Each structure stands twice: as structure tokens, then as C-alpha cells.
Amino acid sequence: MSNQNKTILVTGGAGFIGSNFIPYYLAQFPEQHIINLDALTYAGDLENLSEVESNPRYQFIKGDICNRNLLEKIFQDHHIHGVIHFAAESHVDNSISNPGVFIETNVNGTFNLLDVAFKTWMKAPFEYREEYRDCRFHHISTDEVYGSLGETGYFTEETPYAPNSPYSASKAASDMVVRSYHHTYGMNTVITNCSNNYGPKQHKEKLIPTIIRKAISGEDIPIYGNGKNVRDWLYVLDHVKAINLVNAEGKAGEVYNIGGDAEIQNIELAHKICTLLDELKPKDSGSYSEQITFVKDRAGHDQRYAIDASKIRSQLNWKADSEFEDALKETIIWYW
Numbered sequence: 129m130s131n132q133n134k135t136i137l138v139t140g141g142a143g144f145i146g147s148n149f150i151p152y153y154l155a156q157f158p159e160q161h162i163i164n165l166d167a168l169t170y171a172g173d174l175e176n177l178s179e180v181e182s183n184p185r186y187q188f189i190k191g192d193i194c195n196r197n198l199l200e201k202i203f204q205d206h207h208i209h210g211v212i213h214f215a216a217e218s219h220v221d222n223s224i225s226n227p228g229v230f231i232e233t234n235v236n237g238t239f240n241l242l243d244v245a246f247k248t249w250m251k252a253p254f255e256y257r258e259e260y261r262d263c264r265f266h267h268i269s270t271d272e273v274y275g276s277l278g279e280t281g282y283f284t285e286e287t288p289y290a291p292n293s294p295y296s297a298s299k300a301a302s303d304m305v306v307r308s309y310h311h312t313y314g315m316n317t318v319i320t321n322c323s324n325n326y327g328p329k330q331h332k333e334k335l336i337p338t339i340i341r342k343a344i345s346g347e348d349i350p351i352y353g354n355g356k357n358v359r360d361w362l363y364v365l366d367h368v369k370a371i372n373l374v375n376a377e378g379k380a381g382e383v384y385n386i387g388g389d390a391e392i393q394n395i396e397l398a399h400k401i402c403t404l405l406d407e408l409k410p411k412d413s414g415s416y417s418e419q420i421t422f423v424k425d426r427a428g429h430d431q432r433y434a435i436d437a438s439k440i441r442s443q444l445n446w447k448a449d450s451e452f453e454d455a456l457k458e459t460i461i462w463y464w
């Protein structure tokens with residue numbers, strides 16, 4: 129089968145990043161097909177994919193990556209020639225209250241997918257079946273696997289893993305399983321570890337949608353602890369482009385960190401969004417910033433994340449196209 133008309137399996141495509149990725153990929157590769165496998169947990173929403181639902185090159189399957197029989201059937205029925213694996217439980221707060229499902233989906237689910245891909249594509253370690261020669265497994269991961277930084281320094285691909293939450297621990301474990309399938313079986317894998325994303329279609333529970341939603345509804349805008357935790361934000365479409373690039377040109381077995389050089393404290397971010405809202409949708413009186421309130425800190429809250437993206441920049445010529453404030457404005461407009 130030529131690369132031009134292959135079918136790839138996207139998992140978790142009804143979530144935030146996957147649903148931004150699918151329309152981009154279909155437009156980018158006009159002869160390729162996508163099967164989107166998603167369990168439609170509380171975090172998945174097919175509305176996110178309304179723009180592609182009638183595309184003949186797109187098919188949705190509701191199902192769980194922990195269901196091995198289903199995975200085997202999908203790989204056989206659709207001759208899957210590549211996997212881009214987004215499906216995960218992704219909210220740190222939920223992982224603190226209910227860690228079990230994070231281990232189940234993020235670790236066991238990833239193992240299932242990898243193993244079914246391995247058994248379908250390869251006849252023995254380091255021996256691909258001819259018809260599946262170029263098949264690649266792309267695992268989408270997070271910078272949170274590296275733990276927490278102090279005031280200085282950046283996460284590189286060589287930074288030792290030191291996950292602190294059940295979420296990041298489950299992602300770190302899944303990264304290690306992917307790594308092992310490359311080293312032990314010669315599977316063509318790539319892993320991308322990205323910083324915090326923002327943009328359209330994100331679940332309302334996450335930080336930026338929460339700030340926007342609460343501000344507009346006139347409620348308190350909750351900020352954890354003293355608000356000084358730092359995150360490194362990347363616009364989701366820049367992430368999507370980076371995923372596409374690594375998937376097409378990344379080297380097998382490699383890890384690529386992706387980040388937008390947009391570090392900001394949570395409290396500064398809240399003020400920035402409020403200031404933008406003051407311009408875009410002024411209140412009758414006062415500023416949205418007056419609604420910001422500090423709440424009890426998240427247990428084990430990582431202090432700072434910051435990505436060194438020089439590897440993907442220098443080796444694959446990637447850079448974030450979006451400017452933080454412009455993209456944040458677009459994002460605010462999308463949510464109201």
C-alpha cells in the first residue's frame with residue numbers, strides 16, 4: 129500500500145488535541161483515511177468533530193483502548209498503517225481523586241494498542257511484515273513526566289523522568305512501555321512530550337477555559353495556592369503541526385519535546401485573560417480581575433514546567449507560529 133492512501137488509527141480524537149489534529153491531518157493528506165477510536169468519556173465530545181463527520185475519509189468508532197478484541201478487529205478490518213495515540217485520562221485533579229482509571233487507560237490501554245500494533249505489523253522482533261513496512265506508532269505525551277523545575281532550567285529530552293502526580297506517573301509509565309517496544313522489538317515508535325496546550329475545543333475543567341467561563345458568568349475565578357506556579361503554554365494548532373512533522377520526519381525511537389517558549393505564572397495568566405476580556409467584552413463597571421480568588425492549593429502541585437524545544441527546532445525545523453497574546457484572544461472569543 130502506498131503511503132498516499134493509507135488508513136491511520138487516531139485514538140482519543142474526540143478530545144481537545146485529537147479533535148484539533150484530525151481536521152488538520154485530513155486537509156494535509158487528501159488521500160489518507162482516519163479511524164478515530166474514542167471511548168467518549170466525559171472528556172470526549174463528537175461536536176468537536178462536526179467539521180469532518182461527513183468526510184468519507186473519516187470514520188468514528190466508539191470504543192475503549194483497553195478492549196483488546198476490539199483493537200485487533202480494527203487493525204484487521206481497516207489495515208491500520210499507523211497509530212497516533214492521544215487517548216488518555218488527562219486531568220491532574222481527577223488523577224488525585226481517582227488514580228485507578230489513569231493507570232488503566234494510560235498504562236494498560238497504551239500497552240494494548242502497542243502490542244496489537246506489534247503483532248499486526250511485525251512477524252518477529254525487528255522484522256516488519258512487507259505490507260506494513262513503514263508503519264509507525266506515535267505516542268503523544270506530556271512534559272509533566274519530567275517532574276517540576278525550580279526558578280531556572282528547562283526540560284530537555286535527556287532530563288530524567290520524575291513524575292509527581294498519578295497522571296504524570298501514568299504517562300511516564302506509558303512512555304517507558306513505548307520505549308521498550310522500540311528497543312526490544314524494533315518497532316518504529318516516536319514519542320512527543322508537549323507543554324500545556326490552549327485553544328478551541330478544550331474541556332471546560334481545564335485552567336484557561338475555567339478562567340474564561342468563570343469570568344464571563346460573574347463567578348469567582350479560582351486560582352490554586354499563591355498562583356505563582358509557572359506553565360509553558362503552546363497553542364494547540366502549533367502542537368498539531370509539530371505532531372504532524374514528527375510523525376512524518378522524526379527518527380524512529382526518538383523523543384521530541386514540544387513547547388512554545390511562553391512561560392507565565394498562573395496568576396499572571398488569569399490577569400492577562402481578564403485584561404483581554406476587559407477590552408473585548410467590558411463589564412458595566414470594574415474589571416474581571418476583581419473576580420480572581422485564591423483557593424486551597426492542589427496536592428503535590430508542581431512548581432514550574434518549561435520546555436527546551438531546541439531539538440525539534442534544529443532537527444525538524446519546527447517553530448511555534450502563534451503569538452501568545454493573539455492566540456489567547458482567539459481562544460477567549462471561541463469560548464464565549
Ligand code: NAD
Pocket residue numbers: 139140141142143144145146165166167168169170171172173191192193194213214215216217218219233237268269270271299321322323324325326330331
Ligand atoms: P482530553 O482529555 O481532552 O481527551 C482525551 C480523549 O481520550 C477523550 O476524547 C476521551 O473520550 C478519550 N479517552 C479517554 N479514555 C479512553 C479510553 N480508555 N479509550 C478510548 N478513548 C479514551 O485530552 P487532551 O488534552 O486532548 O490530551 C490528548 C493527549 O495529549 C493525552 O495523551 C495527554 O496526556 C497529552 N497532552 C495533553 C496536553 C494538554 O495540555 N492538554 C499537553 C501535553 C500532552
